[in-house]
Amino acid sequence: MNYYLGIDCGGTFVKAALFDETGNLQGIARENVPVISDKAGYAERDMPQLWQVCAEVVRKTIAESKISPDLIKGVGISAQGKGAFLLDQNQQPLGRAILSSDQRSLDIVKQWQKEGIPEKLYPLTRQTLWTGHPVSILRWVKEHEPERYARIGSVLMSHDYLRFCLTGELHCEETNISESNLYNMEKGEYDPVLADLLGLKGIIEKLPPVIQSNRIAGYVTEQAAKVSGLAVGTPVVGGLFDVVSTALCAGLEDETKLNTVFGTWCVVSGITDHIDPNQSLPFVYGRYAEENKFIVHEASPTSAGNLEWFVKQWNLDYQRINEEIASLPPAASSVLFVPFLYGSNAGLGMQAGFYGIQSHHCQAHLLQAIYEGVLFSLMYHLERMLKRFPATKVLRVTGGSAKSEIWMQMLADFTGMTLEIPEIEETGCLGAAVIAMQALNNNLTVTEILNKGIKVVRPNPDNFDLYQKKYQRYVTLTAALKAML
Template sequence: MQHYFLGIDNGGTVAKAALFDETGAEIAIASETVPFSAPKPGFAERDMLELWQANCRIIREVLQKSRIPSKLIAGVACTGHGKGLYLWGKNERPAYPGIVSTDTRAWEYPLRWEKDGTAQTVYAKTFQKILACQPVSLVAWLKDHASEVIERTKWVFEAKDYVRFMLTGEAYAEITDYSGSGLLNIRDRSFDSALLEAYGLGDLYDKLPPLVHSTDLCGKISASAAQATGLVEGTPVAGGMFDIDACAVASGVIDEQYFCVVAGTWSINEYLSRRPVTDGNIMMNSLFCMPEYYLIEESSPTSAGNYEWFINFFLDKEKNEAAEAGLSIFEFAERMARHIAPEDCDLVFLPFLFGSNYNPEARACFAGFSARHTRAHMIRAVLEGIVFSHKTHIDKLLATRTPPLAVRLTGGAARSREWVQMFADVIGLPVETVLASEPGALGCAMSAAVASGTYRDLREAAAHMVKLGSRFEPDSAKAGMYLKKYKLYKDIADSLDHSWKGFSPQTPSTELPS
């Protein structure tokens, strides 16, 4: 009998559910935007119960679209955005609105901990730089500004762990997500009261759920969740995983031979290693969903979300022309960019709309405008700027190890052959695409396939469920030209460093792409 697996992916603004069969074929998908609010500068919050209701609706929609009987779904698993914070109260309701990973309210805490030595103390256990959007910073902010929220909190969740809790009624902390929280002792793979005390958060220890792994069985669909979603009561639910792990697994990155690059709202650049990188030059080490590996990560919110924003704000006329030509606006825009040779585009775009990998106060901008520049030049500059930002991260990763056999690319950029070729040319490495429209959902569905007993482990699941697309070799004739443009990009970003303090703090946009 054919078995099916449901993957549920809750990103920063969009909730998605996708059903896969044992070969990784996508049977049906549903999605819904879950907007967030910015009640104050730097805040990015969402209603946790609205998020749960949205998940119920998309699960029902997937079941309806697929026409697969719910009883044939052998397992369910969740993934979602990392960082952020979802607090469940002692009264069995949310203790506070959910906080998504673009929230910057706690920006002072990493600076404070760096200055007073806390960051250096905890690094020996966490192996990562502290970020304002991590749970550790957000909890510290709440303790100082709304202590009653912490007092009434029963469980500290990440996004996907909250959704799994609503599906099963059982509270767990899946280790890949919590290893990116700042709250977990990565060295010892455990929660650590001494680590929490170092932040001044010792009273948080009892609010952290029991730790589990990605492929562990973490409960079953409850009666109430079955009624709300249409799933069968008793269906196994796996631990699931952090979305960057899910994308890696769905890309077949299950050993140290490849890099995984995700070009979405966030620029995610990562590889697997049996040892953490602890020289302080890498942003984050976390625990991978295959316990023998660490996930070595460089990331920032500087990727394809900038391109979606540009198209939405500047290409209204082109949207109409694209519709008349029977093309998507992205296809139409990339045709425009194709008419501008890379050596003829001297316009530079810094993709810092939602944050930066240079300076937390930096903003997006175009540099080098002249009267000859057109929208086509601007499109090419946006595409190039996003790739240059990825290269900034990838160069840091390459400084820690030998080059990979190839880069496996997912996200919006992977849908454009021209853009994928640009990645290969700029990075100087072969780039392979992945045949998965929703790699996050596929990756966590693979953990459900293991937890349900269909596959022995994630390696076996990957052998059956991962499908690769095209391979793009770097064009050596363009290497010198792109290197010169990349240097100009970095020079402009560096030269503006002193200027950003003149701008007011960024407020997260409620129109942020997913």
């Protein structure tokens, strides 16, 4: 039996999981990697620490599995997108990595919007423009830390950096770098015109070659083997943007299904074989893990990360949270929560908060409002995606929050849609491992691995109007808050 390792570098944890050829989990480990926020709006990571944690979880996974490293035939990495992981000319970390949830470039993005830059970019990149994009971060570094900017040798994203640590080889993986605003979606390559529009002339030279998800990018070095426990020479493939990994595990094959991710980010995605130029909304496209296909998605950091913050502050238990919320009548409370702790999809610079609290409310009402607020924020993306994918019949849901039966029932009742929840855990790790399987075994069929079972959640029509009425209050509240900016 051969084995494949999948690494998932997310917004909160780094995980590693080892699978056999049939997708059965043989070992798993995870560790928290702190997000450093020294100033308002900052979200950074210490790059050497990230690699140390990654190597440690790989070592723990191999140890737990009791499988010889020589039997691990390939490694794939799935990771959060955007942000900027910078190396200097000597291929050493150039300060801390700046993550996609970082908002320091807010004024730059607002200025670009005034100048009409997003409208000029979109026909070429099929991207919107916001603070977490590499280009926004790079422009901020250029303006505020010019000495650091001048020392840039390579611009990477998180899985590119970890792959470099494993192999010593520099690449930018296509599903992730295609959403950087430096990649021409039609041409399938970097475009210096884009850099010039953004005031980043010459930055294209700092971007390593593009590599596809399931192509071998390099091999585990002796140094990386010592700290990770992997065998020297183990192949490492390009890997995946975690949104693509999740869509792959959700079994999106055509335009009849959408996938919703409830993780640190709220993401709604669909798969298509063409860019539709007739849509009035600026849908975000990216290269998919399958040839000649695109992923289309709407996303914002307005999801379960908000709940995790409260859990951390008051040491709450997830099971107890679900039990307390289940004891309350659906959508009956006047409490609203705006889930913008890490960013907004309603307006640049908007912040989180509760509204409608009265003296009879308790902690359970606040937690219920968090669950509802995340769903109400999701609806912004879902309504837009249904315009691009009007043939959608079901909503497939993945991410850690899909384990909450009460939260999933709330989602079904609120949307009126039937949910399908793939019985796959650790979609980031499995998707990365599957890509490694594809690269190293052309005869391997992965369909059965990714379709092991589906849990169906059907909506309760009695609750639909209740949620819709409360949702309209949420929309009114966010509009009022936006007017205060």
